[in-house]
Amino acid sequence: MLIVGLSGGIATGKSTVSGIFEREGIPVIDADRIAREIVQPGEPAWHAIRDEFGAEYFDDANGGVMNREKVGKLIFNDAEKRRRLNAITHPAVRKRMLYQAFMHFITGASVVVLDTPLLFEVGYDRILSRTICVWCNPDQELERLMARDSMSEVDAKSRMGAQMSIEEKKKRATILLDNTGTKEELETQVLALISTLRSSWTPTVIRATLATVIVGIVSLALWKIL
Ligand SMILES: Nc1ncnc2c1ncn2[C@@H]1O[C@H](COP(=O)(O)OP(=O)(O)OP(=O)(O)O)[C@@H](O)[C@H]1O
Structure with a gap:
Protein backbone atom coordinates (compact mmCIF):
# COMPACT_ATOMS: atom_id res chain seq x y z
CA MET A 1 0.00 0.00 0.00
CA VAL A 28 -7.53 9.96 3.88
CA ILE A 29 -6.07 9.66 7.36
CA ASP A 30 -6.70 13.10 8.83
CA ALA A 31 -4.31 13.88 11.71
CA ASP A 32 -6.26 17.00 12.78
CA ARG A 33 -9.51 15.02 12.99
CA ILE A 34 -7.73 12.29 14.99
CA ALA A 35 -6.22 14.91 17.32
CA ARG A 36 -9.76 16.09 18.11
CA GLU A 37 -11.08 12.52 18.54
CA ILE A 38 -8.45 11.40 21.04
CA VAL A 39 -9.37 14.15 23.53
CA GLN A 40 -13.09 13.35 23.53
CA PRO A 41 -14.47 12.72 27.05
CA GLY A 42 -13.57 9.26 28.33
CA GLU A 43 -10.66 8.67 25.93
CA PRO A 44 -7.35 7.70 27.61
CA ALA A 45 -5.70 10.99 26.48
CA TRP A 46 -8.65 12.97 27.92
CA HIS A 47 -8.08 11.33 31.33
CA ALA A 48 -4.32 11.90 31.12
CA ILE A 49 -4.69 15.62 30.24
CA ARG A 50 -7.25 16.09 33.01
CA ASP A 51 -4.90 14.47 35.53
CA GLU A 52 -1.97 16.56 34.27
CA PHE A 53 -3.58 20.03 34.01
CA GLY A 54 -6.72 19.87 36.17
CA ALA A 55 -10.51 19.85 35.79
CA GLU A 56 -10.64 23.62 35.18
CA TYR A 57 -9.64 22.98 31.54
CA PHE A 58 -12.79 20.93 30.97
CA ASP A 59 -16.39 22.01 30.63
CA ASP A 60 -18.12 19.64 33.05
CA ALA A 61 -21.50 21.29 32.47
CA ASN A 62 -21.11 20.18 28.85
CA GLY A 63 -20.19 16.50 29.32
CA GLY A 64 -16.56 17.24 30.23
CA VAL A 65 -15.50 18.52 26.81
CA MET A 66 -11.93 19.84 26.82
CA ASN A 67 -11.71 23.62 26.47
CA ARG A 68 -9.26 23.67 23.56
CA GLU A 69 -8.93 27.45 23.61
CA LYS A 70 -8.03 27.51 27.32
CA VAL A 71 -5.52 24.66 26.89
CA GLY A 72 -4.14 26.43 23.80
CA LYS A 73 -3.55 29.61 25.82
CA LEU A 74 -1.95 27.60 28.65
CA ILE A 75 0.68 26.00 26.41
CA PHE A 76 1.23 28.92 24.02
CA ASN A 77 3.95 30.60 26.07
CA ASP A 78 5.02 27.67 28.21
CA ALA A 79 7.33 25.22 26.46
CA GLU A 80 7.35 22.72 29.36
CA LYS A 81 3.55 22.50 29.51
CA ARG A 82 3.46 22.18 25.70
CA ARG A 83 5.98 19.34 25.91
CA ARG A 84 3.85 17.58 28.56
CA LEU A 85 0.69 17.95 26.48
CA ASN A 86 2.45 16.70 23.35
CA ALA A 87 3.86 13.73 25.30
CA ILE A 88 0.24 12.70 25.95
CA THR A 89 -1.36 13.52 22.61
CA HIS A 90 1.32 12.67 20.01
CA PRO A 91 1.63 8.93 20.84
CA ALA A 92 -2.20 8.65 20.92
CA VAL A 93 -2.48 10.32 17.50
CA ARG A 94 0.30 8.12 16.06
CA LYS A 95 -1.35 4.97 17.40
CA ARG A 96 -4.70 5.85 15.81
CA MET A 97 -3.06 6.83 12.50
CA LEU A 98 -1.25 3.47 12.43
CA TYR A 99 -4.47 1.62 13.26
CA GLN A 100 -6.33 3.41 10.43
CA ALA A 101 -3.46 2.69 7.99
CA PHE A 102 -3.56 -1.00 9.00
CA MET A 103 -7.36 -1.15 8.49
CA HIS A 104 -7.01 0.42 5.01
CA PHE A 105 -4.25 -2.11 4.23
CA ILE A 106 -6.33 -5.14 5.19
CA THR A 107 -9.38 -3.82 3.34
CA GLY A 108 -7.26 -3.68 0.17
N1 LIG B 1 -7.67 28.12 -5.06
C1 LIG B 1 -8.40 28.72 -4.10
N2 LIG B 1 -8.97 29.90 -4.32
C2 LIG B 1 -9.70 30.51 -3.36
N3 LIG B 1 -9.91 30.02 -2.13
C3 LIG B 1 -9.34 28.84 -1.85
C4 LIG B 1 -8.57 28.13 -2.82
N4 LIG B 1 -8.15 26.97 -2.24
C5 LIG B 1 -8.65 26.96 -1.00
N5 LIG B 1 -9.37 28.09 -0.76
C6 LIG B 1 -10.06 28.46 0.47
O1 LIG B 1 -9.03 28.80 1.40
C7 LIG B 1 -9.40 28.38 2.70
C8 LIG B 1 -8.30 27.47 3.23
O2 LIG B 1 -8.33 26.24 2.50
P1 LIG B 1 -8.25 24.85 3.28
O3 LIG B 1 -9.20 24.84 4.44
O4 LIG B 1 -8.37 23.78 2.27
O5 LIG B 1 -6.76 24.96 3.81
P2 LIG B 1 -5.97 24.04 4.85
O6 LIG B 1 -4.56 24.02 4.38
O7 LIG B 1 -6.64 22.73 5.03
O8 LIG B 1 -6.12 24.87 6.18
P3 LIG B 1 -5.55 24.53 7.67
O9 LIG B 1 -4.08 24.67 7.62
O10 LIG B 1 -6.15 25.56 8.56
O11 LIG B 1 -6.00 23.14 7.98
C9 LIG B 1 -10.76 27.71 2.60
O12 LIG B 1 -11.76 28.64 2.92
C10 LIG B 1 -10.84 27.33 1.11
O13 LIG B 1 -12.16 27.27 0.66
Missing part, protein backbone atom coordinates in the same frame (compact mmCIF):
# COMPACT_ATOMS: atom_id res chain seq x y z
CA LEU A 2 1.31 3.41 -0.96
CA ILE A 3 1.00 6.03 1.80
CA VAL A 4 1.27 9.57 0.43
CA GLY A 5 1.91 12.39 2.90
CA LEU A 6 -0.05 15.61 2.41
CA SER A 7 1.03 18.89 3.92
CA GLY A 8 1.39 22.60 3.23
CA GLY A 9 1.10 25.88 5.08
CA ILE A 10 -1.86 27.08 7.17
CA ALA A 11 -4.86 27.58 4.87
CA THR A 12 -2.92 26.80 1.70
CA GLY A 13 -5.52 24.19 0.70
CA LYS A 14 -4.78 20.83 2.39
CA SER A 15 -8.44 20.16 3.29
CA THR A 16 -9.53 21.19 -0.19
CA VAL A 17 -7.08 18.66 -1.65
CA SER A 18 -7.95 15.88 0.81
CA GLY A 19 -11.65 16.43 0.02
CA ILE A 20 -10.91 15.69 -3.65
CA PHE A 21 -8.95 12.54 -2.75
CA GLU A 22 -11.86 11.31 -0.61
CA ARG A 23 -14.42 12.11 -3.27
CA GLU A 24 -12.33 10.07 -5.74
CA GLY A 25 -12.39 7.07 -3.38
CA ILE A 26 -8.88 7.42 -1.94
CA PRO A 27 -8.95 7.06 1.86
CA ALA A 109 -6.58 0.05 -0.39
CA SER A 110 -3.69 0.57 -2.80
CA VAL A 111 -3.21 4.29 -2.06
CA VAL A 112 -3.87 6.14 1.22
CA VAL A 113 -3.29 9.82 1.94
CA LEU A 114 -1.88 10.93 5.29
CA ASP A 115 -3.04 14.52 5.83
CA THR A 116 -0.96 16.12 8.56
CA PRO A 117 0.10 19.75 8.91
CA LEU A 118 3.26 18.66 10.78
CA LEU A 119 4.43 16.11 8.18
CA PHE A 120 7.86 17.69 7.75
CA GLU A 121 8.25 19.00 11.31
CA VAL A 122 7.69 15.51 12.76
CA GLY A 123 9.88 13.91 10.07
CA TYR A 124 7.31 11.61 8.42
CA ASP A 125 8.82 12.64 5.09
CA ARG A 126 11.84 10.47 6.00
CA ILE A 127 9.70 7.31 5.98
CA LEU A 128 7.25 8.16 3.18
CA SER A 129 8.45 7.89 -0.40
CA ARG A 130 5.87 10.42 -1.70
CA THR A 131 5.03 13.69 0.00
CA ILE A 132 2.81 16.47 -1.31
CA CYS A 133 3.15 20.14 -0.44
CA VAL A 134 0.14 22.27 -1.42
CA TRP A 135 1.24 25.87 -1.55
CA CYS A 136 0.09 29.38 -2.45
CA ASN A 137 1.60 32.84 -2.06
CA PRO A 138 1.83 34.31 1.47
CA ASP A 139 -0.58 37.15 0.63
CA GLN A 140 -3.16 34.60 -0.62
CA GLU A 141 -2.55 32.44 2.47
CA LEU A 142 -3.19 35.46 4.72
CA GLU A 143 -6.30 36.49 2.82
CA ARG A 144 -7.77 32.93 2.78
CA LEU A 145 -6.99 32.35 6.46
CA MET A 146 -8.58 35.65 7.54
CA ALA A 147 -11.67 35.02 5.39
CA ARG A 148 -12.19 31.41 6.46
CA ASP A 149 -11.65 31.89 10.21
CA SER A 150 -12.83 35.52 10.49
CA MET A 151 -9.41 36.23 11.94
CA SER A 152 -7.67 39.59 12.38
CA GLU A 153 -4.59 40.31 10.25
CA VAL A 154 -2.38 40.37 13.37
CA ASP A 155 -3.60 36.94 14.57
CA ALA A 156 -3.37 35.43 11.09
CA LYS A 157 0.20 36.72 10.64
CA SER A 158 1.19 35.38 14.04
CA ARG A 159 -0.18 31.90 13.18
CA MET A 160 1.57 31.96 9.82
CA GLY A 161 4.83 33.05 11.47
CA ALA A 162 4.77 30.10 13.90
CA GLN A 163 5.00 27.45 11.15
CA MET A 164 7.93 26.03 9.15
CA SER A 165 8.41 28.18 6.06
CA ILE A 166 6.53 27.07 2.97
CA GLU A 167 9.78 27.33 0.96
CA GLU A 168 11.37 24.72 3.24
CA LYS A 169 8.34 22.43 2.88
CA LYS A 170 8.42 22.86 -0.92
CA LYS A 171 12.08 21.85 -0.94
CA ARG A 172 11.41 18.69 1.08
CA ALA A 173 8.25 17.54 -0.71
CA THR A 174 8.41 15.18 -3.71
CA ILE A 175 5.15 16.49 -5.27
CA LEU A 176 4.09 20.15 -5.43
CA LEU A 177 0.50 21.32 -5.89
CA ASP A 178 0.29 24.95 -6.94
CA ASN A 179 -2.78 26.57 -5.35
CA THR A 180 -2.12 30.11 -6.53
CA GLY A 181 -4.94 29.79 -9.08
CA THR A 182 -8.59 28.86 -8.79
CA LYS A 183 -9.99 25.84 -6.95
CA GLU A 184 -10.82 24.33 -10.35
CA GLU A 185 -7.15 24.62 -11.37
CA LEU A 186 -6.14 22.91 -8.14
CA GLU A 187 -8.65 20.12 -8.78
CA THR A 188 -7.22 19.51 -12.26
CA GLN A 189 -3.77 19.00 -10.72
CA VAL A 190 -5.12 16.66 -8.03
CA LEU A 191 -7.02 14.52 -10.56
CA ALA A 192 -3.88 14.21 -12.70
CA LEU A 193 -1.91 13.21 -9.61
CA ILE A 194 -4.49 10.60 -8.65
CA SER A 195 -4.29 8.94 -12.04
CA THR A 196 -0.47 8.92 -11.84
CA LEU A 197 -0.56 7.38 -8.35
CA ARG A 198 -3.10 4.77 -9.42
CA SER A 199 -1.26 3.83 -12.61
CA SER A 200 2.07 3.58 -10.82
CA TRP A 201 0.46 1.07 -8.47
CA THR A 202 -1.47 -0.99 -11.01
CA PRO A 203 1.62 -2.99 -12.17
CA THR A 204 2.46 -3.76 -8.52
CA VAL A 205 -1.05 -4.98 -7.85
CA ILE A 206 -0.97 -7.15 -11.01
CA ARG A 207 2.46 -8.56 -10.04
CA ALA A 208 1.25 -9.33 -6.49
CA THR A 209 -1.89 -11.06 -7.84
CA LEU A 210 0.14 -13.11 -10.35
CA ALA A 211 2.64 -14.08 -7.65
CA THR A 212 -0.21 -15.24 -5.38
CA VAL A 213 -1.76 -17.31 -8.18
CA ILE A 214 1.61 -18.91 -9.09
CA VAL A 215 2.40 -19.73 -5.43
CA GLY A 216 -1.10 -21.22 -5.13
CA ILE A 217 -0.66 -23.42 -8.25
CA VAL A 218 2.84 -24.58 -7.21
CA SER A 219 1.62 -25.40 -3.67
CA LEU A 220 -1.31 -27.38 -5.08
CA ALA A 221 0.98 -29.29 -7.47
CA LEU A 222 3.46 -30.11 -4.68
CA TRP A 223 0.64 -31.21 -2.44
CA LYS A 224 -0.62 -33.62 -5.15
CA ILE A 225 2.90 -34.99 -5.89
CA LEU A 226 3.81 -35.56 -2.24
Whole structure:
Protein backbone atom coordinates (compact mmCIF):
# COMPACT_ATOMS: atom_id res chain seq x y z
CA MET A 1 0.00 0.00 0.00
CA LEU A 2 1.31 3.41 -0.96
CA ILE A 3 1.00 6.03 1.80
CA VAL A 4 1.27 9.57 0.43
CA GLY A 5 1.91 12.39 2.90
CA LEU A 6 -0.05 15.61 2.41
CA SER A 7 1.03 18.89 3.92
CA GLY A 8 1.39 22.60 3.23
CA GLY A 9 1.10 25.88 5.08
CA ILE A 10 -1.86 27.08 7.17
CA ALA A 11 -4.86 27.58 4.87
CA THR A 12 -2.92 26.80 1.70
CA GLY A 13 -5.52 24.19 0.70
CA LYS A 14 -4.78 20.83 2.39
CA SER A 15 -8.44 20.16 3.29
CA THR A 16 -9.53 21.19 -0.19
CA VAL A 17 -7.08 18.66 -1.65
CA SER A 18 -7.95 15.88 0.81
CA GLY A 19 -11.65 16.43 0.02
CA ILE A 20 -10.91 15.69 -3.65
CA PHE A 21 -8.95 12.54 -2.75
CA GLU A 22 -11.86 11.31 -0.61
CA ARG A 23 -14.42 12.11 -3.27
CA GLU A 24 -12.33 10.07 -5.74
CA GLY A 25 -12.39 7.07 -3.38
CA ILE A 26 -8.88 7.42 -1.94
CA PRO A 27 -8.95 7.06 1.86
CA VAL A 28 -7.53 9.96 3.88
CA ILE A 29 -6.07 9.66 7.36
CA ASP A 30 -6.70 13.10 8.83
CA ALA A 31 -4.31 13.88 11.71
CA ASP A 32 -6.26 17.00 12.78
CA ARG A 33 -9.51 15.02 12.99
CA ILE A 34 -7.73 12.29 14.99
CA ALA A 35 -6.22 14.91 17.32
CA ARG A 36 -9.76 16.09 18.11
CA GLU A 37 -11.08 12.52 18.54
CA ILE A 38 -8.45 11.40 21.04
CA VAL A 39 -9.37 14.15 23.53
CA GLN A 40 -13.09 13.35 23.53
CA PRO A 41 -14.47 12.72 27.05
CA GLY A 42 -13.57 9.26 28.33
CA GLU A 43 -10.66 8.67 25.93
CA PRO A 44 -7.35 7.70 27.61
CA ALA A 45 -5.70 10.99 26.48
CA TRP A 46 -8.65 12.97 27.92
CA HIS A 47 -8.08 11.33 31.33
CA ALA A 48 -4.32 11.90 31.12
CA ILE A 49 -4.69 15.62 30.24
CA ARG A 50 -7.25 16.09 33.01
CA ASP A 51 -4.90 14.47 35.53
CA GLU A 52 -1.97 16.56 34.27
CA PHE A 53 -3.58 20.03 34.01
CA GLY A 54 -6.72 19.87 36.17
CA ALA A 55 -10.51 19.85 35.79
CA GLU A 56 -10.64 23.62 35.18
CA TYR A 57 -9.64 22.98 31.54
CA PHE A 58 -12.79 20.93 30.97
CA ASP A 59 -16.39 22.01 30.63
CA ASP A 60 -18.12 19.64 33.05
CA ALA A 61 -21.50 21.29 32.47
CA ASN A 62 -21.11 20.18 28.85
CA GLY A 63 -20.19 16.50 29.32
CA GLY A 64 -16.56 17.24 30.23
CA VAL A 65 -15.50 18.52 26.81
CA MET A 66 -11.93 19.84 26.82
CA ASN A 67 -11.71 23.62 26.47
CA ARG A 68 -9.26 23.67 23.56
CA GLU A 69 -8.93 27.45 23.61
CA LYS A 70 -8.03 27.51 27.32
CA VAL A 71 -5.52 24.66 26.89
CA GLY A 72 -4.14 26.43 23.80
CA LYS A 73 -3.55 29.61 25.82
CA LEU A 74 -1.95 27.60 28.65
CA ILE A 75 0.68 26.00 26.41
CA PHE A 76 1.23 28.92 24.02
CA ASN A 77 3.95 30.60 26.07
CA ASP A 78 5.02 27.67 28.21
CA ALA A 79 7.33 25.22 26.46
CA GLU A 80 7.35 22.72 29.36
CA LYS A 81 3.55 22.50 29.51
CA ARG A 82 3.46 22.18 25.70
CA ARG A 83 5.98 19.34 25.91
CA ARG A 84 3.85 17.58 28.56
CA LEU A 85 0.69 17.95 26.48
CA ASN A 86 2.45 16.70 23.35
CA ALA A 87 3.86 13.73 25.30
CA ILE A 88 0.24 12.70 25.95
CA THR A 89 -1.36 13.52 22.61
CA HIS A 90 1.32 12.67 20.01
CA PRO A 91 1.63 8.93 20.84
CA ALA A 92 -2.20 8.65 20.92
CA VAL A 93 -2.48 10.32 17.50
CA ARG A 94 0.30 8.12 16.06
CA LYS A 95 -1.35 4.97 17.40
CA ARG A 96 -4.70 5.85 15.81
CA MET A 97 -3.06 6.83 12.50
CA LEU A 98 -1.25 3.47 12.43
CA TYR A 99 -4.47 1.62 13.26
CA GLN A 100 -6.33 3.41 10.43
CA ALA A 101 -3.46 2.69 7.99
CA PHE A 102 -3.56 -1.00 9.00
CA MET A 103 -7.36 -1.15 8.49
CA HIS A 104 -7.01 0.42 5.01
CA PHE A 105 -4.25 -2.11 4.23
CA ILE A 106 -6.33 -5.14 5.19
CA THR A 107 -9.38 -3.82 3.34
CA GLY A 108 -7.26 -3.68 0.17
CA ALA A 109 -6.58 0.05 -0.39
CA SER A 110 -3.69 0.57 -2.80
CA VAL A 111 -3.21 4.29 -2.06
CA VAL A 112 -3.87 6.14 1.22
CA VAL A 113 -3.29 9.82 1.94
CA LEU A 114 -1.88 10.93 5.29
CA ASP A 115 -3.04 14.52 5.83
CA THR A 116 -0.96 16.12 8.56
CA PRO A 117 0.10 19.75 8.91
CA LEU A 118 3.26 18.66 10.78
CA LEU A 119 4.43 16.11 8.18
CA PHE A 120 7.86 17.69 7.75
CA GLU A 121 8.25 19.00 11.31
CA VAL A 122 7.69 15.51 12.76
CA GLY A 123 9.88 13.91 10.07
CA TYR A 124 7.31 11.61 8.42
CA ASP A 125 8.82 12.64 5.09
CA ARG A 126 11.84 10.47 6.00
CA ILE A 127 9.70 7.31 5.98
CA LEU A 128 7.25 8.16 3.18
CA SER A 129 8.45 7.89 -0.40
CA ARG A 130 5.87 10.42 -1.70
CA THR A 131 5.03 13.69 0.00
CA ILE A 132 2.81 16.47 -1.31
CA CYS A 133 3.15 20.14 -0.44
CA VAL A 134 0.14 22.27 -1.42
CA TRP A 135 1.24 25.87 -1.55
CA CYS A 136 0.09 29.38 -2.45
CA ASN A 137 1.60 32.84 -2.06
CA PRO A 138 1.83 34.31 1.47
CA ASP A 139 -0.58 37.15 0.63
CA GLN A 140 -3.16 34.60 -0.62
CA GLU A 141 -2.55 32.44 2.47
CA LEU A 142 -3.19 35.46 4.72
CA GLU A 143 -6.30 36.49 2.82
CA ARG A 144 -7.77 32.93 2.78
CA LEU A 145 -6.99 32.35 6.46
CA MET A 146 -8.58 35.65 7.54
CA ALA A 147 -11.67 35.02 5.39
CA ARG A 148 -12.19 31.41 6.46
CA ASP A 149 -11.65 31.89 10.21
CA SER A 150 -12.83 35.52 10.49
CA MET A 151 -9.41 36.23 11.94
CA SER A 152 -7.67 39.59 12.38
CA GLU A 153 -4.59 40.31 10.25
CA VAL A 154 -2.38 40.37 13.37
CA ASP A 155 -3.60 36.94 14.57
CA ALA A 156 -3.37 35.43 11.09
CA LYS A 157 0.20 36.72 10.64
CA SER A 158 1.19 35.38 14.04
CA ARG A 159 -0.18 31.90 13.18
CA MET A 160 1.57 31.96 9.82
CA GLY A 161 4.83 33.05 11.47
CA ALA A 162 4.77 30.10 13.90
CA GLN A 163 5.00 27.45 11.15
CA MET A 164 7.93 26.03 9.15
CA SER A 165 8.41 28.18 6.06
CA ILE A 166 6.53 27.07 2.97
CA GLU A 167 9.78 27.33 0.96
CA GLU A 168 11.37 24.72 3.24
CA LYS A 169 8.34 22.43 2.88
CA LYS A 170 8.42 22.86 -0.92
CA LYS A 171 12.08 21.85 -0.94
CA ARG A 172 11.41 18.69 1.08
CA ALA A 173 8.25 17.54 -0.71
CA THR A 174 8.41 15.18 -3.71
CA ILE A 175 5.15 16.49 -5.27
CA LEU A 176 4.09 20.15 -5.43
CA LEU A 177 0.50 21.32 -5.89
CA ASP A 178 0.29 24.95 -6.94
CA ASN A 179 -2.78 26.57 -5.35
CA THR A 180 -2.12 30.11 -6.53
CA GLY A 181 -4.94 29.79 -9.08
CA THR A 182 -8.59 28.86 -8.79
CA LYS A 183 -9.99 25.84 -6.95
CA GLU A 184 -10.82 24.33 -10.35
CA GLU A 185 -7.15 24.62 -11.37
CA LEU A 186 -6.14 22.91 -8.14
CA GLU A 187 -8.65 20.12 -8.78
CA THR A 188 -7.22 19.51 -12.26
CA GLN A 189 -3.77 19.00 -10.72
CA VAL A 190 -5.12 16.66 -8.03
CA LEU A 191 -7.02 14.52 -10.56
CA ALA A 192 -3.88 14.21 -12.70
CA LEU A 193 -1.91 13.21 -9.61
CA ILE A 194 -4.49 10.60 -8.65
CA SER A 195 -4.29 8.94 -12.04
CA THR A 196 -0.47 8.92 -11.84
CA LEU A 197 -0.56 7.38 -8.35
CA ARG A 198 -3.10 4.77 -9.42
CA SER A 199 -1.26 3.83 -12.61
CA SER A 200 2.07 3.58 -10.82
CA TRP A 201 0.46 1.07 -8.47
CA THR A 202 -1.47 -0.99 -11.01
CA PRO A 203 1.62 -2.99 -12.17
CA THR A 204 2.46 -3.76 -8.52
CA VAL A 205 -1.05 -4.98 -7.85
CA ILE A 206 -0.97 -7.15 -11.01
CA ARG A 207 2.46 -8.56 -10.04
CA ALA A 208 1.25 -9.33 -6.49
CA THR A 209 -1.89 -11.06 -7.84
CA LEU A 210 0.14 -13.11 -10.35
CA ALA A 211 2.64 -14.08 -7.65
CA THR A 212 -0.21 -15.24 -5.38
CA VAL A 213 -1.76 -17.31 -8.18
CA ILE A 214 1.61 -18.91 -9.09
CA VAL A 215 2.40 -19.73 -5.43
CA GLY A 216 -1.10 -21.22 -5.13
CA ILE A 217 -0.66 -23.42 -8.25
CA VAL A 218 2.84 -24.58 -7.21
CA SER A 219 1.62 -25.40 -3.67
CA LEU A 220 -1.31 -27.38 -5.08
CA ALA A 221 0.98 -29.29 -7.47
CA LEU A 222 3.46 -30.11 -4.68
CA TRP A 223 0.64 -31.21 -2.44
CA LYS A 224 -0.62 -33.62 -5.15
CA ILE A 225 2.90 -34.99 -5.89
CA LEU A 226 3.81 -35.56 -2.24
N1 LIG B 1 -7.67 28.12 -5.06
C1 LIG B 1 -8.40 28.72 -4.10
N2 LIG B 1 -8.97 29.90 -4.32
C2 LIG B 1 -9.70 30.51 -3.36
N3 LIG B 1 -9.91 30.02 -2.13
C3 LIG B 1 -9.34 28.84 -1.85
C4 LIG B 1 -8.57 28.13 -2.82
N4 LIG B 1 -8.15 26.97 -2.24
C5 LIG B 1 -8.65 26.96 -1.00
N5 LIG B 1 -9.37 28.09 -0.76
C6 LIG B 1 -10.06 28.46 0.47
O1 LIG B 1 -9.03 28.80 1.40
C7 LIG B 1 -9.40 28.38 2.70
C8 LIG B 1 -8.30 27.47 3.23
O2 LIG B 1 -8.33 26.24 2.50
P1 LIG B 1 -8.25 24.85 3.28
O3 LIG B 1 -9.20 24.84 4.44
O4 LIG B 1 -8.37 23.78 2.27
O5 LIG B 1 -6.76 24.96 3.81
P2 LIG B 1 -5.97 24.04 4.85
O6 LIG B 1 -4.56 24.02 4.38
O7 LIG B 1 -6.64 22.73 5.03
O8 LIG B 1 -6.12 24.87 6.18
P3 LIG B 1 -5.55 24.53 7.67
O9 LIG B 1 -4.08 24.67 7.62
O10 LIG B 1 -6.15 25.56 8.56
O11 LIG B 1 -6.00 23.14 7.98
C9 LIG B 1 -10.76 27.71 2.60
O12 LIG B 1 -11.76 28.64 2.92
C10 LIG B 1 -10.84 27.33 1.11
O13 LIG B 1 -12.16 27.27 0.66
